[in-house]
Amino acid sequence: MTSSLEPIVVLSLLVGVIAALIFVGVIVALVLFAVRYRAGRGGSAQQIYGSQRLEIAWTAAPVIVLAVVFALSVVTLERIGRGATFGSLEPPLHVTVIGHQWWFEFRYPGGAVTANEAHIPIGVPIELELRSADVIHAFWVPELGPKKDMIPGQTNVLRLFTARPGIFGGACSEFCGVEHAWMRIQIVAESHRDFDQWLSSQAAARVAPSGPAADGEQVFLASVCVSCHAIRGTSASAAIGPDLTHVGSRATIAGGVLTNDTAAMRSWLADPQGYKPGSQMPRVSLSDAALDALVTYLEGLK
Amino acid sequence: MTAGVPAVMRRPAFVTAGLLSTVDHKDIGVLYVLLGLVFFVLGGLEALLIRIQLATPGAHILDPETYDQIFTMHGTTMIFLMAIPLLVGIANYMVPLMIGAEDVAFPRLNALSFWLTLFGGLLLYWSFLAGGAPDAGWFAYAPLTEPAHAIGSGIDYYIFGLAVSGAGTIIAAINFAVTILLMRCPGMSVGRMPQFVWMVLITSVLILGAYPMLTSDLVMLLVDRQLGGRFFDPSGGGNATLWQHLFWLFGHPEVYIVILPAFGMISEIVPVFSGKPLFGYAYMAASGVAIGFLSFGVYAHHMFAVGLGDAQNAFFSLTSMLIAVPTGVKVFNWLATMWRGHVRLEVPMLFALGFIATFVIGGLTGVSLAVVPIDLYVEDTQYLVGHFHYVLFGGTVMASFAGLYYWFPKVTGRLLDRQLGLAHFWLTLAGVTLAFLPLHWLGIQGMPRRVWTYPAGLGWEWSNLVSTIGAFVLAAGTIALLANLIRSLRTGESAGDDPWDGFTLEWTTSSPPPAHNFDRPPVVRGRRPLWDRKHPDRMDPA
Numbered sequence: 001m002t003s004s005l006e007p008i009v010v011l012s013l014l015v016g017v018i019a020a021l022i023f024v025g026v027i028v029a030l031v032l033f034a035v036r037y038r039a040g041r042g043g044s045a046q047q048i049y050g051s052q053r054l055e056i057a058w059t060a061a062p063v064i065v066l067a068v069v070f071a072l073s074v075v076t077l078e079r080i081g082r083g084a085t086f087g088s089l090e091p092p093l094h095v096t097v098i099g100h101q102w103w104f105e106f107r108y109p110g111g112a113v114t115a116n117e118a119h120i121p122i123g124v125p126i127e128l129e130l131r132s133a134d135v136i137h138a139f140w141v142p143e144l145g146p147k148k149d150m151i152p153g154q155t156n157v158l159r160l161f162t163a164r165p166g167i168f169g170g171a172c173s174e175f176c177g178v179e180h181a182w183m184r185i186q187i188v189a190e191s192h193r194d195f196d197q198w199l200s201s202q203a204a205a206r207v208a209p210s211g212p213a214a215d216g217e218q219v220f221l222a223s224v225c226v227s228c229h230a231i232r233g234t235s236a237s238a239a240i241g242p243d244l245t246h247v248g249s250r251a252t253i254a255g256g257v258l259t260n261d262t263a264a265m266r267s268w269l270a271d272p273q274g275y276k277p278g279s280q281m282p283r284v285s286l287s288d289a290a291l292d293a294l295v296t297y298l299e300g301l302k
Numbered sequence: 303m304t305a306g307v308p309a310v311m312r313r314p315a316f317v318t319a320g321l322l323s324t325v326d327h328k329d330i331g332v333l334y335v336l337l338g339l340v341f342f343v344l345g346g347l348e349a350l351l352i353r354i355q356l357a358t359p360g361a362h363i364l365d366p367e368t369y370d371q372i373f374t375m376h377g378t379t380m381i382f383l384m385a386i387p388l389l390v391g392i393a394n395y396m397v398p399l400m401i402g403a404e405d406v407a408f409p410r411l412n413a414l415s416f417w418l419t420l421f422g423g424l425l426l427y428w429s430f431l432a433g434g435a436p437d438a439g440w441f442a443y444a445p446l447t448e449p450a451h452a453i454g455s456g457i458d459y460y461i462f463g464l465a466v467s468g469a470g471t472i473i474a475a476i477n478f479a480v481t482i483l484l485m486r487c488p489g490m491s492v493g494r495m496p497q498f499v500w501m502v503l504i505t506s507v508l509i510l511g512a513y514p515m516l517t518s519d520l521v522m523l524l525v526d527r528q529l530g531g532r533f534f535d536p537s538g539g540g541n542a543t544l545w546q547h548l549f550w551l552f553g554h555p556e557v558y559i560v561i562l563p564a565f566g567m568i569s570e571i572v573p574v575f576s577g578k579p580l581f582g583y584a585y586m587a588a589s590g591v592a593i594g595f596l597s598f599g600v601y602a603h604h605m606f607a608v609g610l611g612d613a614q615n616a617f618f619s620l621t622s623m624l625i626a627v628p629t630g631v632k633v634f635n636w637l638a639t640m641w642r643g644h645v646r647l648e649v650p651m652l653f654a655l656g657f658i659a660t661f662v663i664g665g666l667t668g669v670s671l672a673v674v675p676i677d678l679y680v681e682d683t684q685y686l687v688g689h690f691h692y693v694l695f696g697g698t699v700m701a702s703f704a705g706l707y708y709w710f711p712k713v714t715g716r717l718l719d720r721q722l723g724l725a726h727f728w729l730t731l732a733g734v735t736l737a738f739l740p741l742h743w744l745g746i747q748g749m750p751r752r753v754w755t756y757p758a759g760l761g762w763e764w765s766n767l768v769s770t771i772g773a774f775v776l777a778a779g780t781i782a783l784l785a786n787l788i789r790s791l792r793t794g795e796s797a798g799d800d801p802w803d804g805f806t807l808e809w810t811t812s813s814p815p816p817a818h819n820f821d822r823p824p825v826v827r828g829r830r831p832l833w834d835r836k837h838p839d840r841m842d843p844a
Contacts, residue, residue: 008675015673019666026662029637030655039518039577039644044640047840050582050635058634062658066623069673074616076675081612101451136444136542138607138682142748146678149607151543153536156609169760174607175439177446178366181753249629255485256757278366 001086001163004143007079011072018065080146085125086161092125099130099137099150099172102179102279103242103255112202113230115242117250119188121195123163130156135177141170141187149174162189171256178278184256185235205233206301219290224282231301241281248301254279268297283294325409326817327398330416332713333390335706337420338384339784342699344427345379346780348372350773357770359758369754371456375426376462377440382467385560385694388702390415390474393502393563394708397478399808399815400496402487402824407480415474422467429459436460438751441553442523444534444545449527452550458527461520466512468520475507475509478502487807489826493587496806496829497580500587501566504594505559511598519548543608545634550601552805558597560589561693562700565632568654571708572636574804575651576643579830579842582635589628594768596625606677615674622672631663634660648802649723653704656731660696664689666741682752685745691738695776700730703783710787710802715813716794722786729779736772740765 001007037045078084095118096107106118120126130139139158140147143166148158150256162168170185190198210218220226221234228241247253250260250289256274258264269291286294324330351372355364364372394412398405406412436456438447447457482503485496491809495503523545525531532538534545573580580586593801602610602618636658645651667689671677680686703726711717744765749756800809809832811820828834828842 005679008679011673012670012676012679015670015676021668023662023666026633026637027659030640030658032644033637033640033643034647034655037640037643037645039646043644045577045644047579047842048581048642049579049843050585051638054634054638055582055585055631059631062627062630066626068671070620070623073619073673077612077616080675080678099454133322134449136443140682140748140750142679146675147607147681148609148678151608153542154609169748171748171750175443175446175682176754177438177451178370178749181366181755184757231324265565 001079001161002164003144004080004084004086004160005143007076008145009077014072015069018069025269032207039191067286080159082157084159084161086159088123088125088161090124092127093121093161094127094129095120096100096129096131097139097150098264099132099134099139099176099183101134101177102172102276103182104137104172104185105133106141108199108202109202110199111197112233113243114185114202114246114250115233117186117188117253118250119190119195119198120160120162121192122165123192123219124161126160128158128160130158135195136174137176138174139170139185140173143168143183144170144187147173148270153226165189165191167251179255179276182255182257182276182279184252186251201302202246202249206231208233209297209300212293213297215290216293216295216300219286219294220297223284223286223294225284228280244298244301246301248299254281260299262295265299266291269294311511323413325405325413327394327406327409327412328713328815330412331391331393331395333416334387334394334419336391337416337423338386338388338391338702339787341379341383341387341423343780343784345376345384346777348379350777353374353770353773355754356622356756356766358767359763364754366754367434367437370439371430371435373409373444374436374439374456374460374750378426378436378464379423380694381440381556381560382464383419383426385698385702386467386471387419388558389505389563389698390419390471392567392702392705392709393478393498393505394474395713396808397481397499397502398485399712399811399819400499400806401482401485401490402807402820402826403481404818404820406477408477408484411473411839412477415470418473419467419472419530420470422463425466426459426463429456429463432459441549442545443549444523444526445536445540445542447523447527447545448535450535452527457523461524461527465517467522468517468843471509472513475506475513479506479510482506485696486827487824488787493584494826494829496564496566497569497583497586497590498563501562501569501590505562508555508559508562508594508597512552512559515548516552519545519552522548543605546605546608546644547601550604551598554604555597557690557693558593562593562697564569564657565590565700567701567705567708568636568657570630571650571654571704571804572639574708574802575646575648576640577646577803578639578643578692579805579833580635581638581641582631583829585631586635589631592628593625596621596628600625600672603672603677606674607681612674619672619674625670625671626665626669631664633662637748648707649663649718649720649727650704650802651706652724652727653700653707653730656727657700657704659696660692660700660731664692664696667692680745682750683745684741684749684751687751688738688741688745691741692734695738700734703727703730706783709808710790711797712808712813712815714791714794715797716790717797717801718786718790718794720787722782726779726782727805729775729782733772733774733776733779736775737769738772740769744769744798800832803836805833807831810835 098105130150132152139148144160168187172183226236230237232245253260434456522533532540600622603622834841
């Protein structure tokens, strides 16, 4: 199997063809009868009241078609369900995903914690443990197939798989408040070796900064940032907002609003509500110099 | 008093003592339909705002708070204040006429239902002035609506607005059920009732079963919000998915509540304009009953991603697929009714045919959603939005338009204009296709629903733009309808009692009917009393 999407695509195509045939049949009959039996002048139609045989036929035929569709859907459900291995012999990788208003937290075994962007190894079943910190969210990456809700007070399990490397976009798929739109996901599927390398770098504490970045760390630790964010290796350990230990390594910030670079980070910190109105991220008033140092520091956290 | 003219039509000024105190089912029916049309326009304007915001990626025409209020009010309006009043209004006017009764069983309660629905609507819309409309979607999923997450009074207005208008709908259902069961004219056995009456009866039973679920959900939410309850708050021992169970126990029957009367109207119109009796009358009634029963057993197909378990999902998948069987029976019987008929493509018939074509698309995508693995992909995407707009606009609204063109002459004594009607029909059919077909593709491409904006570069631009253009085409169609209504009311061609060569009792009385409906109480001996009267040599089998 190439991915956990594949069985869904196969089933969808099948159901799509059946549906298209029925639709074409109905439309052809509709247009044909409307044209063929259009009333001319005079006369009246023969009064036909019904036909028991026809009624039985068009009750039974759909039942048979639906029975086949149902059987195939149960088989497919089994292939993407809770215990699915997707034909892989590898043990599954367990990742905990926690939905927050409005970002995703990924917790890997070994201590790596990231936000909105997660890496997965190809060819390995991924078992996501889905939770929520506040309201109901849903985890969905279309190229990996099924979605599942993230519900406070409940842990859901979603098994995904891909044999193909790539960068796959996704998003929260349950309305969760003001910035539901900017709660996007980026999944990087890569070889086992690349993944292991990425995971160990993400699990590490931050590298102690030097130069302007060291000033930036002081700005960070002295400001209100620390009441929400953690940077492992420093005294900042709050778990309300995204873990920033390796924020510089992520492709996007603010749940997908901005591509991550120095200019974007500066704009974001200067005016979070302008870029993501309603977000929980407040504007922190800093001098230009302090802001520059902070941006240098954060972007250096690779 | 001009005998026979409904009070609403008689008086130029809308607010009069007579209108406020009327208990005549025909007046109340007209009031309901007017209410539905006003909210159709309001909800339509909200839809245009939504589509303007989504026409291009990253737009800032609406801020997210406003967008959330607008899409919540659009859905809530269209379900509770457009579809229900339109259908209840048409039923209010037509059911007593079609069963040969003088009025409904409880005329005063009937007035109460209307005013409750109106005040529920006003209460809901008052929220805009009171600091912000509800903003958690028409489905209002807890715990997003819990006090910790929904500050402000929007959700409270949602609770009271829906509870009050819902009470009106429950009372209307009691009234319909009792009227249909007890007030049929001599000879009209249950097996001779027009299909529209059959469907209204089934709908009434569904309302009585479904609306109390919503009301209890609303009361629990009110307790959570105002009295510190924790029904839906897991951190206080509550359950975050309890709301959804009760909501969809109401919400799925609700889908059939707003489609069964539509089916009923199509089953009246297609035979008349085919010059034949409805094909398979008994099967049409029975399939309606089957849909009614099944509609209470399918609700969790809205919750396949909640994690109820594979076996539970499979069960609700099966019941949801089953409901396609009686629905298919209806479509096949409509087609068979046209078969070897004398088909007249008048505007009501065109809307009926448009209904069948678009509803079949909505029905088939509905089956795809009953297939759990497919649903797990497309649920909560734009595909869903496309699907249920085909069902609700292509279905309920198209059928209501068909009914409007069909019965307007009976209500006003004048025909609606054919040219404007054709413009309205083709704009509607084109608009539905342009606005809602591309949404299916967007969903398959991965665009979630209920998002206030979306990133550029994902290939979603064109489909969104086309959908927005479609929304404006629908708006143009609506303008043609309103122009037609206003113009024909004053200068429309005189209709006479029976402009369509109809079959059922409402066409035996004057247009508009007298206050007491019939000068002599009708007596019937078959399913098509007027056909029997016109064709004594070829009467229906009794």
